[in-house]
Amino acid sequence: MIVADVKKRLGDFSLDANVSDERFICLTGKNGSGKTTLLNLIGGILTPDDGHITLNSKEITNLSIERRQVSIITPDSCIPHLDVERHLVWGAKNKGLTIEHDYIAEIKTSLGINFDGKVRKLSLGMRERLALATSLISKPELILVDEALSNIDNHRDFVNAFRNLAAKAKIDVIFTTQYPEDSSQADHQYRLDSGRSTRLF
Amino acid sequence: MNWLKLISCLSLALLVIPVILLLYEGFGPLRDPIGYSYVVFRAIELTLISSAIAAALCVTIFTPLAYYFARNKNSLGEALSDIPASIPHPIIGVAILVIVSPLTPFGRFLLSVGINFFNTFLGLITALTIVSAPIYINSVHPFFQSMNIAHENYALGLGASKFRTFMSVVLPNSGRGILTASLIAMSRAMSEFGSISIVAYYVLQQPFYGVSPAPVLIFQYYTYYGLGPAVTASAVMILVSIVIMILLRLVKRSTKL
Numbered sequence: 001m002i003v004a005d006v007k008k009r010l011g012d013f014s015l016d017a018n019v020s021d022e023r024f025i026c027l028t029g030k031n032g033s034g035k036t037t038l039l040n041l042i043g044g045i046l047t048p049d050d051g052h053i054t055l056n057s058k059e060i061t062n063l064s065i066e067r068r069q070v071s072i073i074t075p076d077s078c079i080p081h082l083d084v085e086r087h088l089v090w091g092a093k094n095k096g097l098t099i100e101h102d103y104i105a106e107i108k109t110s111l112g113i114n115f116d117g118k119v120r121k122l123s124l125g126m127r128e129r130l131a132l133a134t135s136l137i138s139k140p141e142l143i144l145v146d147e148a149l150s151n152i153d154n155h156r157d158f159v160n161a162f163r164n165l166a167a168k169a170k171i172d173v174i175f176t177t178q179y180p181e182d183s184s185q186a187d188h189q190y191r192l193d194s195g196r197s198t199r200l201f
Numbered sequence: 202m203n204w205l206k207l208i209s210c211l212s213l214a215l216l217v218i219p220v221i222l223l224l225y226e227g228f229g230p231l232r233d234p235i236g237y238s239y240v241v242f243r244a245i246e247l248t249l250i251s252s253a254i255a256a257a258l259c260v261t262i263f264t265p266l267a268y269y270f271a272r273n274k275n276s277l278g279e280a281l282s283d284i285p286a287s288i289p290h291p292i293i294g295v296a297i298l299v300i301v302s303p304l305t306p307f308g309r310f311l312l313s314v315g316i317n318f319f320n321t322f323l324g325l326i327t328a329l330t331i332v333s334a335p336i337y338i339n340s341v342h343p344f345f346q347s348m349n350i351a352h353e354n355y356a357l358g359l360g361a362s363k364f365r366t367f368m369s370v371v372l373p374n375s376g377r378g379i380l381t382a383s384l385i386a387m388s389r390a391m392s393e394f395g396s397i398s399i400v401a402y403y404v405l406q407q408p409f410y411g412v413s414p415a416p417v418l419i420f421q422y423y424t425y426y427g428l429g430p431a432v433t434a435s436a437v438m439i440l441v442s443i444v445i446m447i448l449l450r451l452v453k454r455s456t457k458l
Contacts, residue, residue, distance in 0.1 A: 045354055065357040066366075072358040076351035081373040091359030131355065138359050 002142055002172055006041050006051035013037070017197035019190055024163045025174045026183040029192035035176040038192065039144045042174070043072040055141055071135040073148045078127045080120035087119050087130055091138025099137065107133050110161040112154070125151040129158070136165055145175035149182070159185050220439060227436020235426060236433020241418065244434075245441050247404065248415040251322065252390035255329035256383045259337040262330070264379060267338045268367055271345035272353075286335035293331055294399025297324065318400060325401035325414065329390040337386035344378030345371070380453050384446070391442060392416065 001022040008015045015034045019025065019042075029035050040046040042053055044065035053061045060068045071091070079087055088108070092099045108114070111133050115126055122130065128148045135143050143166065152158050159182055166173045175182070183189045189200040227236065235241075270279055285293055301318040302308045311317070318324035348371065356366040394416040403413040413421060415438050423431035 043354070043358060064363075065354065066360055066362055068358075069360075070358060072354050074351050074355075076349050077355035079352060079356060079370050090356075091361075094360040094365065134359065140358070140360075144358075 001057075002042065002053075002055055002174065004038070004042050004051075004053045006038070006048040006053060008037060008041055008046060008049050010037065013195060015041075015195040017190075017192065017195065018199075019174065019197065021188040021199075022172050023167060023187040024185070025172070026186035026189045027174055027176045027192065028180070028183060028189065029176075033192040034195040035192050036146055037195075038197070039072070039146050039174065039176065042142070043070050043144050044068050045072065069141040071138065071140040071143045072146070073128075073131050073135055073143065074146045075124060075128060075148050075151065077131040077148065078119050080118075082119050084113070084116045084119065084122075084130060088113075088134050088137055091134050095138060097139060104137060107136055107165060110165055111158065123151075125153060128152055132162060136162075136169060136171065139169060140171060142172045142174070145173065147176055147178065149175065150178055155179065156181070156185070223432060224436050224439060227433045227439075231429045231432045233426075233429035233433045235422065235430035236435075237437050240412075241415070241434045241437055243409070243412045244415040244418040245438055247325075247409045247412050248391055248438075249441070249445065251325050251329055251414065252333075252387045254326050255333050255390040256337070256387035258326065258330045259333050259386045260379055260383050263334050263338050264341065264372075264375075265367065267341045267382075268345045268371060270338070271342050271348075272350075282338050283335050285331050290332055290393065290395030291399050294328055294396035297328055297331070297396070297400050320401055320403060320405045322401075322404050322406050322409065325397055325404060328396040328400045329393055332393050332396055333386040333390045336389045337382050340382035340385045341375075341378055344375065344382065348374065377453070384449050384453070387449075388442075388446065394420065 001020075002025075003020045005018045005020070006015070013032075013034070015037050017034065017038050019027075019038070027035050027038065037046065041048050044060070044063060048061065051061070052059065055069065060070070065072070079090060082090060088104060089099055111129050113126075113129055113133055115122065119127060119130065128151055131148065132143075132145070149155065149159060163173070163185060175186075177183070183200075191198045191200055266278075266282065269275070270282075297318060299305065300308060301311055301316075301324075303312060316323070318327060352370055352374070353366050356370045357363070361369065393414075397414050398417050398420070401414065402417055403411055405411070415434075419431050419434050419438065422434055
């Protein structure tokens with residue numbers, strides 16, 4: 001479960017948001033409403049001016065990115081010089097995890113990773129699929145997905161598959177989306193408006 | 202009329218015309234056999250090798266620092282790293298000699314184990330590395346800043362430490378930037394005079410025993426023989442430098458980094 005009650009000022013923009021839920025959480029809002037800022041605070045890229053963040057009852061507010069067990073995915077997220085197979089297991093190897101080949105095969109099949117080669121030569125949609133798969137295999141406690149579903153075709157099926165895989169691995173997910181229908185696949189939805197959050201369900 | 206192009210051509214001409222004139226004079230009216238003797242080519246060889254080693258040392262020692270500055274605002278650190286570029290370079294030569302001399306405990310230790318910097322190849326590359334370091338750092342720093350930080354944040358989110366992220370994500374994707382900056386550092390080292398005229402006026406070690414670096418030799422020729430040999434030796438040095446730099450840039454262009 002993620003509990004984030006944070007305040008942050010960036011120039012003229014002020015964020016005062018609260019997210020307290022688990023499982024598959026959808027974050028919606030107009031451009032400039034603070035979605036990325038909130039995810040960056042939870043992920044550790046930004047430090048809140050005030051407030052706290054706990055993940056599965058562990059205080060992570062002042063932890064560095066690499067110690068939070070939070071994976072951050074944007075459309076640019078990848079390690080370009082690797083090939084697909086090495087990329088998939090890169091995160092898990094960092095953490096010293098034992099990787100079951102069946103688990104990797106299940107993720108590849110479910111998320112439509114049927115390509116190989118150098119990551120830098122993949123299309124944007126392929127890289128997004130790969131980044132999400134790599135994060136799942138590394139078994140964080142929370143995955144933050146910032147607009148990294150927008151270039152994936154068979155969108156609805158993909159989101160459904162990703163949701164099921166995350167639930168099976170007991171990984172919470174917070175994702176932002178431009179597709180209103182994605183919120184129907186979420187367990188909870190928050191809306192951000194000028195830096196203020198509202199829990200819709 | 203493309204005024205920007207015209208102004209750019211005139212600016213370039215200011216840099217190129219003196220070099221062309223020197224080449225013309227050195228191989229033409231002022232040509233002197235002393236200027237293209239075996240001694241000159243040995244000096245150029247010493248300069249090229251020591252500059253290449255200095256550039257390699259800059260890459261090895263200062264790349265992490267340049268990356269650190271790119272990702273962590275540190276005005277004081279950046280100002281300190283610029284010091285060797287902003288002080289007269291003979292001062293750097295003097296500083297090296299003082300540090301490694303019997304006046305300091307460190308110098309006494311070095312001498313006790315037989316390490317000498319004065320008029321040695323070690324002293325030469327040390328001076329060249331120090332004067333080239335600010336140029337290298339300031340050249341590769343903007344490259345690191347321009348790299349997409351999303352890759353690094355992604356790697357950190359996958360549990361990689363900052364050091365592992367630097368070694369496994371940043372460096373493998375930095376080849377072109379590092380190579381370009383190292384070429385700039387090598388060019389800087391090849392043109393150095395002030396510090397090496399203090400530390401290594403000539404090298405008293407094989408295989409370059411008695412050989413002076415090319416900038417020092419040209420100064421010696423100007424002082425002892427006059428304009429002719431100095432200009433001829435300068436023209437030879439310029440020609441070799443241009444060929445080397447063109448070759449290195451062709452290698453860079455053809456290398457997929």
